[in-house]
Amino acid sequence: MKIGDLAKRTHTRVETIRFYEKEGLLPAPGRSGGNYRIYEQAHLNRLSFIRRSRDLGFTLDQVRKLMKLADDRDAPCAEVNAITAANIAEIDRKLADLGALRAELVRRLECCEGPTIADCRIIEALAPDTREGKQRPE
């Protein structure tokens, strides 16, 4: 299988596959006479694993750990759970932040009254408290 085929089958860009190889996530495959990368089923399996993990928000470092664990079927499952839990915690933090942010922006948007910047509540909220005299530095 050439790199383009592998790319299509895993919904990955060709450049990303080469990037994963350079990063040591995907083992370097054999080469054809014309120096083309030739992939086997095992490469497809591994790349699928990487892509699914990435889709679930794992970092490449986490993916590296997960793959190492996945290769050792006697390893304790707890480590995988820990990585997953850390991931969930991080997502929760982001959800909270984004929720607060959204509320704040919506509030600004709703408060906006006049047609020009002078009456704009959003700009007002962003500007510093002291709006007298010297506005522009230089």
Next chain:
Amino acid sequence: MKIGDLAKRTHTRVETIRFYEKEGLLPAPGRSGGNYRIYEQAHLNRLSFIRRSRDLGFTLDQVRKLMKLADDRDAPCAEVNAITAANIAEIDRKLADLGALRAELVRRLECCEGPTIADCRIIEALAPDTREGKQRPE
């Protein structure tokens, strides 16, 4: 005011202030005899504006636009609203993605049964379908 003072007052790192100057977001201030940057109130105002905007999730490009608008008090408020609305839409997209992601991870975590990787539902979910027949096509 020296760069360290400005940094403290705006809860910004010194390096970030120099970065903003290089990016043209913050005008270059005057210099002392020893070539230290000396800031005025106007710089503090502008930097506060940038930081508040960043805190609300605006990109540096959006901040540039907002500042340009903020300087012209007769400009139409609609543009500011459009930037804010775009921001909210982007946040909504992220919220939806993160919510789905979280549900998926929690589901995996709850399903995990055995003490070793061999029984780990998370790894199983990430691995390709080839172990015994197809499991979940995408």
Next chain:
DNA sequence: TATGCACCCTGAAGCCACTATAGGGTCAAG
């Protein structure tokens, strides 16, 4: 006077996870 120390300077590189670009080579079809 010397010395220490906190602060400041510039310029470049590093971070993440790719993406894009330049400048080529390979291969099968027409």
Next chain:
DNA sequence: CTTGACCCTATAGTGGCTTCAGGGTGCATA
């Protein structure tokens, strides 16, 4: 024999900073 799709390497760019290397400044203390 040329076209065009595909492949190769190496390098730089993205955003929004952070860190590092290698210095200079300014003030207090020994």
